[in-house]
Amino acid sequence: MTQDTTVRVPVTVTVNGTEYTAEVPPRRTLVDFIRYDLGLTGTKEACSVGVCGICTVEMGGVIVSSCILLAVQASGSQITTIEGVADGEKLHPLQEAFMNYGGFQCGICTPGQIMASRALLEQNPDPTEDEIKDWMMGNLCRCTGYYKIIESIQKAGEVIRLGN
Amino acid sequence: MRDFQFHTPSTLAEAHSLLSDYGEEARVISGGTGLINMMKQDLIYVDHLVSLQNIDGLNYIRSTGEGLQIGGRTTQQEVATSGVVHENNPLLTETYGEVATVRVRNAATVGGGVAHGDPAQDPPPTLLVLDASVHAASKDGERTVKVRDGWFVDYYTTGVEEGEIVTGITVPAAPANAKTTYIKFLPRTADDYPTVAVSALGVVDGGVVTDVRVGLGAVNSTAVLAESVAGVLVGKEPTADLVREAAETVRDLCAPTPDFRGSAEYKTDMAVVFTRRALTRVLGLE
Ligand SMILES: Cc1cc2nc3c(=O)[nH]c(=O)nc-3n(C[C@@H](O)[C@H](O)[C@H](O)COP(=O)(O)OP(=O)(O)OC[C@H]3O[C@@H](n4cnc5c(N)ncnc54)[C@H](O)[C@@H]3O)c2cc1C
């Protein structure tokens, strides 16, 4: 038996308004920290190299790939994950729209799609189709063919513009 | 990924002393978008990561008499969306806006971008065209290096020396009457690295070309400035034939790595084609 000599360091983050601290090795990625140390498994991981967008979370007010960030890099920051998007029982307009307009099929990419499009609608609630494509180009989906995702985002934008 | 220690100094002086204590075993981490993927794939091993995340004063965009000064910790998305940058230097806005995706640009920094040295990165050809300088600080002080003076050395090798931290860059404005363009050839997907990239600037005054510059990405072991183009065009009235002749000269600068984006021959041909298109645009022949 080799001894576990891994050094652990405390990481404190505020996720969806709740402060968490856990001791982790510095090599722990943020996505693993969120899923395994905090137990918030809504955030998924697929490519692990920053390409697919599935692990998208909001950190310090902007979206990032949690698979190519270390948990220690996030220390002290405010994070929002898919679990923090609904307002209690009331779903976010994007969550409603993805359900109503076929924005997902298998659903694996959906947490990332919602986190990315939420950041878009926060700064531009009335994006054109091209603006949506440009912003969302890093969020891959193997099921929907994208058009229904675009439509869902547009419909959610309408709801947001009307004040929910 | 192997184990390492992670340091978060709160001043540059502390960061420098950590870098000098650990020497070769240490590495700077900024956004981590380049470094973490390389560590995950065991392409590099690091015992000590010295993070810039808690050091204040490295995130800024300022317009000065010498041009734009941009901090090493300023994110690439901040550059792409800055009003000051767009007003002073639209070629920078266009170029940084082409880097990967919003998500990656939000983490990747300007300092990391000039220190990384991937020949397919977007900013380097434009920084060569605009004659930018890099500010690198060590415990002995700060030096300023023009990117044209050999900053981009080889694959994943740049002018950053052991113990140095890129604190920022200075980018002179393009001449007032210049036209500029950045063309990223993306035959695969919109979020890819370029198959080839061309950054160009042109000034036509009194009917003749007075300034023309072309930077190329992804065609060699580093980004390159195609000085031969000016030799063909400067002092002459721009025509389609001259542009074709000038574009043809970049062929000699190309020694691209064949990969899934294309063979060396294909990439070289595309570098010529996109140089021609970029020149056509910046010399007002469209
Ligand atoms: C999926 C994906 C796609 C991408 N696509 C593109 C693309 O199309 N075009 C493009 O241009 N880029 C692209 N990038 C970004 C890539 O160019 C680099 O990852 C990025 O520029 C590095 O910036 P960083 O701040 O994250 O640096 P880090 O990853 O932190 O560091 C990169 C290197 O620079 C060194 N370093 C960092 N900061 C400093 C400093 N201040 N002083 C001294 N040394 C330093 C590090 O030691 C390391 O060697 C992509 C990245 C990903 C993950």
Ligand code: FES
């Ligand atoms: S898992 Fe992070 S981008 Fe694909």
Ligand code: FES
């Ligand atoms: S819904 Fe299946 S991958 Fe997008």
